[in-house]
Amino acid sequence: MLKQFLQFKLSQKLSPQQIQLMKLIQLPTQAFEQRLKQELEENPALESGKEQTDEFDDDFDNTNEYEDDNESISAEDINVDDYLSDDDIPDYRTQANNYSSDDEEKTMPYAAGISFTQHLINQLNTFRLTDDEFDVAEFLVGSIDESGYIRRSLPDIMDDLAFTQNIYTSEEQIQKVLRIVHQLDPAGVGARNLQECLSIQLHRKEKRPDVELAIDIIDNAFEKFTKKHYKKLLQKFDITEQQLKDAIDEIEHLNPKPGGSYSGNNRMVEHVVPDFAIKIVDGELELTLNGRNAPELHVSREYNNMLSGYKEAKDKSKSQKDAVMFIKQKLDAAKWFIDAIKQRQQTLFVTMSAIMHYQKEFFLTGDERKLRPMILKDIADEIEMDVSTVSRVANSKYVDTPYGTKLIKEYFSESMTNDQGEEVSTREIKKILEIVIEEENKRKPLTDDALAKILKEKGYPIARRTVAKYREQLDIPVARLRKKI
Numbered sequence: 001m002l003k004q005f006l007q008f009k010l011s012q013k014l015s016p017q018q019i020q021l022m023k024l025i026q027l028p029t030q031a032f033e034q035r036l037k038q039e040l041e042e043n044p045a046l047e048s049g050k051e052q053t054d055e056f057d058d059d060f061d062n063t064n065e066y067e068d069d070n071e072s073i074s075a076e077d078i079n080v081d082d083y084l085s086d087d088d089i090p091d092y093r094t095q096a097n098n099y100s101s102d103d104e105e106k107t108m109p110y111a112a113g114i115s116f117t118q119h120l121i122n123q124l125n126t127f128r129l130t131d132d133e134f135d136v137a138e139f140l141v142g143s144i145d146e147s148g149y150i151r152r153s154l155p156d157i158m159d160d161l162a163f164t165q166n167i168y169t170s171e172e173q174i175q176k177v178l179r180i181v182h183q184l185d186p187a188g189v190g191a192r193n194l195q196e197c198l199s200i201q202l203h204r205k206e207k208r209p210d211v212e213l214a215i216d217i218i219d220n221a222f223e224k225f226t227k228k229h230y231k232k233l234l235q236k237f238d239i240t241e242q243q244l245k246d247a248i249d250e251i252e253h254l255n256p257k258p259g260g261s262y263s264g265n266n267r268m269v270e271h272v273v274p275d276f277a278i279k280i281v282d283g284e285l286e287l288t289l290n291g292r293n294a295p296e297l298h299v300s301r302e303y304n305n306m307l308s309g310y311k312e313a314k315d316k317s318k319s320q321k322d323a324v325m326f327i328k329q330k331l332d333a334a335k336w337f338i339d340a341i342k343q344r345q346q347t348l349f350v351t352m353s354a355i356m357h358y359q360k361e362f363f364l365t366g367d368e369r370k371l372r373p374m375i376l377k378d379i380a381d382e383i384e385m386d387v388s389t390v391s392r393v394a395n396s397k398y399v400d401t402p403y404g405t406k407l408i409k410e411y412f413s414e415s416m417t418n419d420q421g422e423e424v425s426t427r428e429i430k431k432i433l434e435i436v437i438e439e440e441n442k443r444k445p446l447t448d449d450a451l452a453k454i455l456k457e458k459g460y461p462i463a464r465r466t467v468a469k470y471r472e473q474l475d476i477p478v479a480r481l482r483k484k485i
Contacts, residue, residue: 020336020337020340021340021343021344021347022389022392024340024341024344025344025347025348025389025392025393026392026393026395026396027396028273028275028396028397028398029273029274029275029290029292030273032292033292036048036295036341039337043330043333043334043337044300044303044330045299045300045303045327045330045331045333045334046297046299046300046330046333046334046337046338047297047298047299047300048295048296048297116144116146116259117141117142117144120141120144120181120184120189121138121141123184123185124137124138124141124180124184127180127183129177129180132167132169133173133176133177133180135165135167136161136167136169136173136174136177137177137180137181139157139160139161139165139167140157140174140177140178140181140190141181141184141190143157144189144190144259145259146259146260147257147258147259147260148186148188148189148190148191148197148257148258148259148260149190149191149192149193149197149259150178150190150191150192151192153192154171154174154175154178155171157174158170158171158174161174178190182200186255186258186259187200187201187204187255187258188200188201188254188255188258189258189259191258194256195218195219195222197254197256197258198218198251198254198256199215199218199219201254201255201258202214202215202218202250202251202254203215205250209243210243210246210247210249210250211247211250213237213239213243213244213246213247214247214248214250214251216237217233217237217247217248217251218251221233221236221237224236225248225251227480227481228480228481228483230244230483230485241485244485245485248485272398272405273290273292273398274290274398274399274400274405275289275290275348275352275397275398275399276288276289276290276348276352276397276398276399276400277290277399277400277401278356278363278399278400278401278402279402280363280364280402283364285356285357285360285363285364287349287352287353287356289345289348289349289352295341297334297337297338297341298338299331299334299335299338300334303327303330303331303334304331306323306324306327347385347389347393348393348397350383350385351379351383351385351389351390351393351394352393352397352399352408354379354382354383355374355379355394355408355411358372358374358378358379358382359371359372359374359411362411363401366401366402366403368427368428368431369428369431369432370428371411371413371425371427371428372425373413373414373416373424373425373426374411374412374413374425375412375414376390376391376394376412393408394407394408394409394412395407395408395409413425413426413427414426416429416460416462424460426470429455429460429462429470430470430473430474432455432458432460433451433455433467433470433471433474434474434476436451436454436455437451437471437476437482440482442482442483442484443483443484443485444483445479445480445482445483446479447479448464448465448467448468448471448478448479449464451464451467451471452464452466452467455467
């Protein structure tokens with residue numbers, strides 16, 4: 001049975017304009033420019049650049065140039081079917097009798113580089129190979145990744161050759177062809193693991209005592225080498241510390257990713273475009289917003305004139321009403337977009353200004369130990385905005401400082417209490433930890449327990465597992481892997 005009743009409900013919803021603003025705020029500069037370009041293409045009522053005044057418009061206004069011409073064409077003289085028919089394209093649409101050299105179509109040539117795979121295949125042509133061997137070699141080269149490795153096992157490659165290339169061969173034959181691939185440049189390409197890659201490069205070198213010892217270490221004691229068990233290596237090969245040091249020096253100069261050394265390897269290089277710039281002028285900080293984040297936009301005057309012309313018309317047809325609805329929608333969208341960009345600029349500047357003043361001591365000195373503990377809520381409370389808004393700014397924007405270009409979120413950190421009861425930034429502790437590790441004796445690197453004791457002596461009482469966590473965040477290996485001869 002249906003019942004009718006009243007219900008009061010309070011809800012909060014974001015308007016389309018607010019959603020648009022939030023999306024614009026989180027865009028970095030390059031993505032924002034793409035979004036701006038897209039909006040200019042989609043909305044003809046939105047224009048970029050400075051708005052033209054009447055005196056400039058007159059120079060290009062030629063619509064009434066022939067208004068006083070004596071000749072006139074009536075509607076009865078025009079055959080509408082000739083304009084609407086799409087069956088035949090008139091000759092004048094495909095030919096031009098007034099062609100001149102100035103109209104010559106010019107194209108800009110693009111430099112086309114040779115891919116890494118093609119570079120290797122070109123080298124294969126210098127070897128004497130049978131058709132089957134060349135097909136196998138070409139398949140192996142095609143299986144090499146951008147680092148220069150073949151990540152698949154020989155049985156898998158043999159199956160792929162049979163199923164995809166209709167080539168039936170054996171593992172021995174593939175191994176034979178693989179040795180030819182290993183002769184290609186850059187040295188080490190086509191290896192199946194790091195050990196094989198280093199071994200290939202060492203065998204290419206001139207045979208010297210330190211190189212031969214390095215080959216012996218890689219081929220016969222690779223695990224001991226990777227774990228830096230130097231004492232076991234000294235005992236195994238019955239050598240001096242200096243001999244081991246020379247051999248390790250040879251290994252350390254090898255390229256673990258030979259594919260990355262190919263100069264013609266076309267890769268996408270991402271350039272960071274800073275959204276802000278902080279400069280020190282007369283001992284004071286000066287913040288500027290990247291001009292690419294503040295484009296000049298305005299509403300099209302033509303669309304405004306079209307709308308005002310409709311208002312002055314006495315008789316309004318249905319087609320005119322539909323047209324004015326379209327014009328109004330585009331004008332509203334243009335105004336909303338311009339307002340959203342202005343709010344975006346203001347939000348970015350206010351947020352970054354608050355961060356700059358909060359970390360003033362750091363931006364003046366560049367010393368990371370001067371970074372204050374700062375979380376999103378600290379800035380949100382100061383500028384009286386939501387935490388999510390500050391997060392959108394911090395997670396995607398870069399700032400150019402006298403000490404380098406950094407992601408803004410890197411200046412945020414948790415706090416920790418030192419032995420004097422003061423709140424210090426975890427970034428400060430990490431920096432001190434990094435300095436202690438840099439100054440340690442590399443022959444006897446400090447363990448996490450020893451690092452924790454040193455930090456405690458410096459006034460930062462933190463546990464060993466916290467030291468391990470900070471060390472991993474700094475991409476610093478454990479003490480055993482930091483050991484040097």
